[in-house]
Amino acid sequence: MMYIELSNEDKKSLEPILIPKSTRLKITKLIKGWVATEDQDLLTVRKARFINRANNVLNNKIFVLEPDEMGNYDIPTISWVDCEFEVMIRRPSTVQLVEILIDFFMDDLIGLEEINRIFLNDSIGIEIQYIEKIGSVNHYEGSISIHYLTVIEKPTGSDKLQEDKSIATLLNRMEKSFETKDYSAVLHASASCFEAQAKKIIDKETALNQTLGSLIEQYRSRSYLPEEFIEYILSIYRRRNSEPNAGHGSPLPSTVTEEDAIFIRRMTYALLEIENDLEWVNGNR
Numbered sequence: 001m002m003y004i005e006l007s008n009e010d011k012k013s014l015e016p017i018l019i020p021k022s023t024r025l026k027i028t029k030l031i032k033g034w035v036a037t038e039d040q041d042l043l044t045v046r047k048a049r050f051i052n053r054a055n056n057v058l059n060n061k062i063f064v065l066e067p068d069e070m071g072n073y074d075i076p077t078i079s080w081v082d083c084e085f086e087v088m089i090r091r092p093s094t095v096q097l098v099e100i101l102i103d104f105f106m107d108d109l110i111g112l113e114e115i116n117r118i119f120l121n122d123s124i125g126i127e128i129q130y131i132e133k134i135g136s137v138n139h140y141e142g143s144i145s146i147h148y149l150t151v152i153e154k155p156t157g158s159d160k161l162q163e164d165k166s167i168a169t170l171l172n173r174m175e176k177s178f179e180t181k182d183y184s185a186v187l188h189a190s191a192s193c194f195e196a197q198a199k200k201i202i203d204k205e206t207a208l209n210q211t212l213g214s215l216i217e218q219y220r221s222r223s224y225l226p227e228e229f230i231e232y233i234l235s236i237y238r239r240r241n242s243e244p245n246a247g248h249g250s251p252l253p254s255t256v257t258e259e260d261a262i263f264i265r266r267m268t269y270a271l272l273e274i275e276n277d278l279e280w281v282n283g284n285r
Contacts, residue, residue: 014095018094022122024089024090026122030110031104035050041071044078047081047082047085048081051081056103057100057103063080065081088100098128125148128146128147129147130144131143167272173189173192174186184244184246185246186256187236187260197272197275198215199215201219201222202215202222204218212233216234224275243256
């Protein structure tokens with residue numbers, strides 16, 4: 001049995017990549033779900049298997065579980081295993097962590113899809129890819145490579161915007177459109193974000209079925225945003241309505257460039273955050 005190792009090129013490329021504690025915590029929680037059982041002794045055995053696989057990569061001493069005469073594990077052993085389990089993902093360097101995750105996968109302890117989803121959501125910029133060998137019966141006959149992704153950093157404060165479900169849905173739609181380079185859809189999602197925000201600010205049931213164009217004066221009088229920002233929002237709304245394949249289908253190509261999409265995306269987050277902060281400040285005076 002031969003374990004697949006990272007190439008020297010991958011190791012060198014991974015060295016400057018930071019995998020933060022928050023991401024490592026998510027991976028730990030994911031593994032907790034995989035080992036979960038109501039049988040405390042079985043849980044200890046499962047956790048120890050992960051710990052020793054990680055220790056093998058880190059060149060640390062392998063821990064041997066020793067049950068008592070009844071086949072159970074004492075409290076000090078359980079406590080030690082619990083503590084080691086909590087830090088086994090936090091302790092390694094980036095290269096070591098990726099090697100540990102690959103070994104977990106090789107032993108059928110984890111799946112790579114869930115790990116890669118965490119990396120993607122946290123904008124780590126890497127994806128662990130397994131290439132299966134045709135006719136193989138286990139992972140050892142395949143190959144592993146690291147795919148380096150273009151990191152799309154979410155603007156600071158974007159997590160708070162996720163509290164509003166309708167805005168969150170539209171922002172996520174904008175993110176997916178940006179990732180797939182569908183820039184007219186970025187414009188559409190941005191305009192929809194501003195429209196939803198305006199209706200929230202106006203806070204009247206009669207506004208729910210109206211367009212931003214028909215609500216703009218009510219929004220202008222109710223919002224604490226400076227006038228030039230209101231005009232920018234209105235320009236996005238108008239451009240969505242006239243842009244090919246943003247507001248309406250068209251045989252004409254979109255004129256929204258990548259540079260436009262970058263600016264639109266950033267301004268969407270910024271104006272939503274600014275308006276929320278202004279609402280909070282003025283509501284708590």
